[in-house]
Amino acid sequence: MAWARDEMIDGRRKTGRALRWGMIGGGQGSQIGYIHRSAALRDRYFDLQAGALDLNPERGRSFAAELGIAHDRAYADYGALLAGEAARPDGVEVVTIATPNNTHYPITRAALQAGLHVICEKPLTFTSAEAEELRNIAQLRGLIVGVTYGYGFYQTIEQARALVASGALGKVRLVNMTFAHGFHSAPVEDLNPAIRWRVDPTFAGPSYVLGDLATHPLYLSQVICPDLKIRRLLCARQSFVASRAPLEDNAMVLMDYGCGAFGTLWTSAVNAGAMHSQKLRIVGEQASLEWWDEFPNQLRLEVQGQPAQVLERGMPYLHPEALADDRIGGGHPEGLFESWATMYERIACAIEAAQQGDHARLAGIRYPDVSAGIAGVRWVEHCVRSADKGGVWIDYR
Amino acid sequence: MAWARDEMIDGRRKTGRALRWGMIGGGQGSQIGYIHRSAALRDRYFDLQAGALDLNPERGRSFAAELGIAHDRAYADYGALLAGEAARPDGVEVVTIATPNNTHYPITRAALQAGLHVICEKPLTFTSAEAEELRNIAQLRGLIVGVTYGYGFYQTIEQARALVASGALGKVRLVNMTFAHGFHSAPVEDLNPAIRWRVDPTFAGPSYVLGDLATHPLYLSQVICPDLKIRRLLCARQSFVASRAPLEDNAMVLMDYGCGAFGTLWTSAVNAGAMHSQKLRIVGEQASLEWWDEFPNQLRLEVQGQPAQVLERGMPYLHPEALADDRIGGGHPEGLFESWATMYERIACAIEAAQQGDHARLAGIRYPDVSAGIAGVRWVEHCVRSADKGGVWIDYR
Amino acid sequence: MAWARDEMIDGRRKTGRALRWGMIGGGQGSQIGYIHRSAALRDRYFDLQAGALDLNPERGRSFAAELGIAHDRAYADYGALLAGEAARPDGVEVVTIATPNNTHYPITRAALQAGLHVICEKPLTFTSAEAEELRNIAQLRGLIVGVTYGYGFYQTIEQARALVASGALGKVRLVNMTFAHGFHSAPVEDLNPAIRWRVDPTFAGPSYVLGDLATHPLYLSQVICPDLKIRRLLCARQSFVASRAPLEDNAMVLMDYGCGAFGTLWTSAVNAGAMHSQKLRIVGEQASLEWWDEFPNQLRLEVQGQPAQVLERGMPYLHPEALADDRIGGGHPEGLFESWATMYERIACAIEAAQQGDHARLAGIRYPDVSAGIAGVRWVEHCVRSADKGGVWIDYR
C-alpha cells in the first residue's frame, strides 16, 4: 500500500481532447470488444461515437444503443460506417477493427483510404506484402496504424526494457519465449464456433498459434531487446489435433540473431492444463530477466552470483519509465486492462502528434505501430515457410 | 486464453440508466480518487456530473474541468455541492466521499440528510454510535450507504464464499487473517504529509493499522464466513515508531467465535520489506482455503488427504457466482480495478433497487453496505478497548 | 551445479574417533529411529554398538541383528542396556533415547547416572523441574545432553542467524512463527495407535501440539535471535477434536519480549490440507527474513525499499557459517537428513570437547543442549498455564 508518489496516472489526459472514435466488430458477447472499449474509454482519450459492431445489423444496432452510440451512427457494416462518417463534419477520426483475421486487411485499407487512423487487432494482414501496402498508405497520408499487442504495456515490460538498455544484463545472449496454453487440447472447435474460425485458414490465415499467440511474446522481445534482429530462423510445427492441419496447434521456433545471440519460442494450444505460460527469459552475460504474463506485477532479476530479486511494480527502485504508467501504488495488482489502457493512451498521443505534424513527439512514443504489425506477419511467414520445408533454417529477409 | 464463455461482463449495463454522480474529495494526485472514478465510470453505471474535489477550490475546479464536470457544478466544498445540487432538477443522486477519515461522518450525514445515496471510504465513522446514527438516517429515507471495502469483489472471493457455503470445507474452525505491509517501517510521515494524517488521531481516529488495513481482511472473512460472529476478542497493539503512539503501527487480534471457531488477525505497517501480505486462510474440518490479494486470480484449495489445488479465475470449474463477474477469460490477470468496478456496479444496482422500492432485489445484492461499515468501526472499537486495557479478552457487543 | 568450493563436508571427521553409541527405542518401523541412525552414522561420528530398540525384546533383538549390533549387546530394555554396557570395558559412551515422551525423563536420568552422554528426543521432560534436575546431574558429571531439535541445523538457519547478528535487519521487532499441519484434522488416533499416545497426557505430557510442534520453531527463533527473552506470554489453546481435551490440537501464543519486540506462534494439527507450514518470519527495523522448512534450501530476505531477495543454500554470497556445513553445491537440494546429520556431528564434537575438558571449544559449538531442552519444557508450561487460566498474560519466569 504505497500511496506515496505523485507522478502517476490519475485521470488527467495527456492529449488536448478525446478523439472521435468508431468501432468495427467487437459486438455483444465479444470479450475482445470489451477490452478495446475498456482501454479506449478508460481515461477519456477516446469518445465512442460510431460503430458497425456486429455481422447481424440488428444486434449491432441494439448493442450500439446500449453503449450510447447515436442511432444514426450505428451502421450495418464497415462500408456504411466509413461512408456515413465521411459524410459528417464531426465524423470519427479513428476506428478500431476487432473483426476476424481475414477482414483486417481490407477494412484497414478502406479506413486508411477514408483518411482515418486505425487501431487493428493482430494479425494486421495475412501477408507482409499486404501489411507493407498498408504502411505505405498510412505514411502517405500521415495516418497512424496501431496493432494491439496488448501485453506490451505492463510497467514490468518497461522495466525489463530499461534494464536491458542500461546494460544491467550485459550483452544479451539468449531470448527464450513461451506462449503455450492448453485450452484447445481437445478439438473444442467442433462444438464452439467462436474457436472454429481460428483453425480455418480462410479466416485465420496461414497459421494458428504462431500468429495468434507467438507474435505476442515476439513483440515483447522486440520491445525489450530492440537491437536484436533475426538473421536465420527454423520452425517445426505440429497439428496434434489432426483436423487442424495445415494449421498448427503447437510449434517450436529457433532464431539466430546473427550477433551471437540465440532465441527460442514455444507456442501451443495443446499444453494441457496450462493457463497461458506466456513467459520471457532474457539471458545476458551478467544477469537474466524473467517475466510471466499471469503475474505481471512482478519481474524477476537474476544477477549471476547474487540472490535472485523479485521486482514489484510501483516501487521506487524501478526505472522512471516503469513508474510513469502506474495507476495505483505498489502491492496492489494491476492487470491486463491497465496494459491495454496504456496502449490506447499511447496510440491516442501518437494520433494527436500525427494530427499536429509533431514528428519529434511521435518518434518519442513507444506504441505498437504498423512496423510492429508488419514484423509479426513477416515472422509468421518465415515460420510457416521453414516448417513447410521440413523444419529447416531459412534466411530472414 | 479462454475466450469461450458468454455470461461475462461485456459492458452491458444491468441497470436502466447511469446514476447522476458527484465526488467529494479525491482530487488531482489522489490515487484513491482515481480508483473511485475508474470503478464508477467503468461500465457506465455512474455519470460524473458534480464535484467538490479539493480543499483548494481553484485546484478542485481546474481538475473538475479536466474531468468534464461543468463549471457551475464544480464546487468549493461539500456544503456548496449539496446545496447546489439540491437546487437543480437534475442534481446528483449519489455522492462518493473520498476525504480524510475525520470528515466521513459529517459529510455522510449531510449527504443523507440531503436525500443522496452515499458511497464512503472506510472507516465510515470514528464511533459505532455515529455509524448507527447514519444507518438510521439511511433506513428512514430509503437510502443506500456503500462503504468501499474494495478487495471484496474479486471473483476468487466469491469462489471462496461459495465453497464455504457449499460445505466443501466442513465446519469452519479457524480464520487466519493478515494485512501487514512494511512501507512505514521508518517514520516516513515526518517527510510525507500524505502519510502524516494517518498517524494523527485527529484525522485518523482511534487507530491506524487496525482501521486502515485490518478491517479489509475482516470484511473478507465476513463475506466468506457469514455465519461466524465474534463473541470475545483480544488485541495487543504496538507503536514501533514511538512517535505514532497512541496509534498503533502493528497489532495482533485473537477472536473467539463462540461456536468453537477461532480467528487471528495480524496487521502491520512495519512488516519491513513486505508489499501487502493481505492474506486469508480459512480452515475447515475437511479442507482449507488460502487467498492473497497480491495474486487475486488464484485461490488455493487444500483438501486434507488430497493434493493442494490452485483454482484460477475464469475457469469453468468455478461456481457460477465466481464466474459471473469475469471481464476476460481465465489466464489473463484481472486486478484491483476490476474488483472496485464490480463493487461500484453492485452499489449502482442496490441504489436502483432502492429507488424502485424493490426490496427483494436489494436483499439479493451482496455489496458493502452500512452494516459492513458499522461492523468495521465496532471491531476497531473493541480492539482498541482490549489493547488499552493491556491486551485482555473482552466480550463482543 | 556449483561444484567449486573446498571447505565443505566431504566425509572427513572433525573428531578423533567415532563414539561408541547405543540406541534406546527407535526400532523397526520407527521413522524417528531411522533418522537418528541416518544422522549419527552419516559421517562416522558414531558407531552403533548396542541397543534396546523395542518394547518387544524379540523384535528388538532381531532388528538389532539386522543393524549389525552384536547379539549380546541387543538388550531387552534400557535398564539392561545401561547395566550391560557399564559392565564392559568397551561399553557405549553415549545413548540416544527415542522412546515415547513419558519415558524421556527417567531414561535420561538413568543414563546420566550411568555416566553416559545422552541424546534425547524432545520434550526432554514433562516439567521444567525435572529438566533442571537433569541439567544439574549432567553438569556435575561433565556430560552432554543433546535434545533433537532437528530443524535447527539447516544452513539457511545459520544464514538467518548470521544476518540478524550482522545487524542487516536492524533491531528485531517481530518474530512470527508457525508450525501447523493438517494430518490430524480428523480423529485419526482412533484407528492409529502410533498417533494415539500423542494425544494421551499419560504418554504425551501436558500438551500436544505446543510440545510436539511449536517448540521446534521456538528453538529456531532462539537460535536466530538469541537476545530475545520472553517477558510475558499469552496462550489460547483449543481441542477441535473434542476427545483430545485437555490436550490441544491448535494453539495461538503471543509473546512480549520486553525489549519492545513482540512474537506470535501458531501451531496446529488440524490445519486441514497443510503439509507442515513450519515458517518463521523475523521482522527488523530495516528488513525481514522468511524461512519455511518445506523449502529449506531457500531463505527470503526482504529489505524495505528494495526488491525481495531469494538466498540459495550453497552460494558464495552467504555468510561463512552458512557455507561451512554444505555437503553439496548450491542448486542441489539438501533435506532434513542433512540438518539432522549436522546436529549429530555437532553433538559428537561437543561430547569430544567434554571428554577432553576443552571448555573453550565446547562453548564455541552451537548444538541443542540441555538448556534448549529446558527452554522448550518451560515454554510449554507457561503456555498451558496461560491457556488454562483462560488465555491471560502471565509473567515469564
Add this chain to the structure above:
Amino acid sequence: MAWARDEMIDGRRKTGRALRWGMIGGGQGSQIGYIHRSAALRDRYFDLQAGALDLNPERGRSFAAELGIAHDRAYADYGALLAGEAARPDGVEVVTIATPNNTHYPITRAALQAGLHVICEKPLTFTSAEAEELRNIAQLRGLIVGVTYGYGFYQTIEQARALVASGALGKVRLVNMTFAHGFHSAPVEDLNPAIRWRVDPTFAGPSYVLGDLATHPLYLSQVICPDLKIRRLLCARQSFVASRAPLEDNAMVLMDYGCGAFGTLWTSAVNAGAMHSQKLRIVGEQASLEWWDEFPNQLRLEVQGQPAQVLERGMPYLHPEALADDRIGGGHPEGLFESWATMYERIACAIEAAQQGDHARLAGIRYPDVSAGIAGVRWVEHCVRSADKGGVWIDYR
C-alpha cells in the same frame, strides 16, 4: 508430519549382505566422491574396503585411512587396485569410478575384465561404440554396470512414471526438458582447474553441457516415458564463451519421436543467475506433469479443465511405487542424497540378483543400467553431429 506409514525405508536391507566395495577417484575435496560414499553407505548395502582415491597416491592413502580403509587396500592407482583386490580371497566385488570423463572407458573395461561389477559416473564413454563394447563384456560375464544418473530416483519421478503408465495424461504429445544453470556465464575455468577439464575435449569428450547436464533430464524423460523413441533430432549449439569452442556452453535440441510426439531440450551453463533449472514438462492429451529438481518433493499435475494440483512426496494419494522409497513422512524435505541412496540400493539389488543368476528379479529392478549409459552417449553423438552440420535434422540410429 505424516509419521504414519509402515512400508518405508527404515534401514532394513533388501539384500542379504553388504557388497565389498572399492572406489576409484572421488578423493578428498571431491563433492562427487562424497555423494557416492553417502549413497553407498547409507543403508549398509555397500562396505567400503578398498580405494584408489586420488591421482596423488599419498593424499589418496591418507584420505583412505580417514575413511577407514585398511592401509594395504589403499592403492596408488586403479591398476594396482584391480590387481591387488583380484589377488585377495575377500577382494571387492564392485567398484565405483568417479574420475574425469576420459578415463571412464578404460577403467570400466579393466574392471569388468577383472570380473567386477561397476558403478560409473556418466558419460560412460566418449563413443557409443566404446559403450557397446562395455555392454558386451558385461553381458558376457554377467556383470552389472550402473551409470549414475542420480536424479532419477526421487519418489516424484516414480510418481510421474506411474502417472504416465496409468494413462492419466493420455497419449504423450510433448516432452520439454531443461537443465540450464548460470555458473559458467563468465570464463570461470580460467581460474578454476576443477572446471577447466570440463571444457577441454581431451578430458570432457565431444561436448560440455550436452553430456554434462542434458543427459540427466534425457534419462528422466526415458524413465517417465519409456515408450518414446527418438526418430530424428536437430541440435544447435553455441560457445558463448568463445574459448570453449568447439565445446558448447549452450544448446537447444529438437526431437521428433516419430509417433507424433515431439521433444525439446535446452541446456546451458551460461543461463546467468539460474541455479539449476532442471525441469521436465510432459504434456499429454489430457494432462501435463511438471517436475523441477530444485524442489523434488513436489510434482505438479495439471489436468486440462481442472485446477492444477501440487502432489507432495510421502502422501498416501501417490502410487505405491512413489511411496516405497520414502525415508520420512510427507512434509519433510528429502533431497539429492536420498535419490542417490535409492539408486545405489537398486544397483546393489541388481548386483545381488546377477550374482544369484536371478534374471526375473533383475528384470524387475529399474536402475540406470549400461543401456541407459549407452543411450546418453549416443544421444550426445547425434546432437554433436547435427550441430556440426549446421543444426540440421538427422535420423536417429
